[in-house]
Amino acid sequence: MFMSNWETPLNEKNADAGADRRTQLRDRLIDIAQETVAAQGLAGLKARDLAAAAGCALGAIYTAFHDLDELILRVNARTLARLELALDAAFVDAEAEQALEAMARAYLSFARKEEPSWRALFEHRLPPGAPVPAWYADARNRLFSRLDAPLAQLLPGKDATARAALARTLFSAVHGVIALGLEEKIAETPPKLLDEQLGVLIRLLAAGLMMESARLI
Template sequence: MNDVQKTGSDSAERPGAKTSARRADLRARLVAAGRAAVAEGGLQNLKARDLAAAAGCAVGAIYNVFDDLDDLILRIGADTLARLEQGLAAPPGPAPEPAEELLRLACGYFSFARADKALWRALFEHRLAGGRPAPAWYLEDQSRLFALVEAPLARLLPDEPASSRALLARTLFSAVHGVVSLGLEEKLAPMPEAILEAELERLVRAFAAGLTLLPPG
C-alpha cells in the first residue's frame, strides 16, 4: 500500500517539477540570449522579438518567466557580476600584503572591463523604470564584490570599524572605476593601457599608504 501511495505521489508531483524545469531552462536561454545581445551591441541591442527568436520561444513567453525587460536586464547584470566576482577571486596560496591585494583587484577589474566592455558598461547604464530601487537580491550580489575589497582593508586597518571599512571599500571602488571608465571611454583624452595601469597602481598604493596615516573612523 505504501508503495502504491508513493508511486501516486511521485506522479502527482512530476508535472509541476517538469513545468519548473522548463521555466528554469527558458530563463537560462533568455539570459544567455540577452547577454549575447548586450555583448554585441549594448543595452540598445536588447529587443524582445530578437530575444524570443534566439531563445526559441514566443515573445509573450518572456513575460511568463520575467516580470518585464528590466527584470531580465537585472538577471543579465547578475550574471555579469558573478563572472566578475569569479575573475577577482583570490588565487590559492598565502594572502599577499593588503596593498598588493588591493592592486590585484584593481587590475583585475580593469582587465574585466576591457575584455567585456559592453557588459561592464551595461551594469552602470541601466536604470529601472520609474526610478525603482534595485531589488535586495541584486544588491546582495553587488555586496559580495565589495566584500572582496573589504577583506584586505580589514588586514590593513584591523582597528577600523566594519561599517567604516565598508565605506572605504566603496570609496576605493569608485576611484578605481572612475579611472577605468575615463580611460576606456576616452572621455578626456586617449590613454594607452600601460599608462592607465600605471595610474591605477599609483592610485591604489597612495590610497593604501594614506589610510595607515589616518585615525580610525
C-alpha cells in the same frame, strides 16, 4: 464531484512539466541575452529579437520574467559572478597595498576583456522607485566584501560598517579612473598609461589610509 485517484498526480505532473518548461525558457533567454549584451551592449537587447532567437512568443518572455529589467539583472548577475571569480583569482595574500593593486588590475583586465557586459552593469537603470532585488544586491555586495581584508590591515581601528562604506568609496575611485580611461573622454589614455595611473592611484590611496590609521591611534 467524484475525483478519481489518478487525477491529482496527473495534475501535479502537468504542473511540474510546466515549471520545467518555464525554467528552461528562463535559462535560454538569459543565455541569449547574455550573448547579445556581450556582443552589442545593453542597447542591442530587444524583446522581439530575444523572443525570435529563443523561438517563443513575445509574451512568453513575461511568463518567465516579471519584466525585461529582471532579465537584464539576471544577465548582470552572471557578469558579477564572473568578475567575482576574476578578483578571487587575482587576490594575493600579501600586504594590503599589493592585494588592492592586484584586484584593481584584475578589475581593469575584466573591463577590457568584457567591456560591453561590464558597461551594462552601470548603464542599466531600474524605473524610479523600483527597489533593487535582494538577490541582486547580495551579488553586488559580495564584490565589495573582497576589499574588507586589506582595508582591515590598513585601518585596524575601523569597524566593519566603516570599512564597508570605505570599500564603496575605493571602488568608485578605481572604477572612475578605469571608466574614463577606457572612454578617453578627458584625454587619450594608452593602455600602458592607464595601467600606470591605476598603480599610482592605489599607492596614493593606501598611503593616505595608513596616515589616517596613524592619526587615529
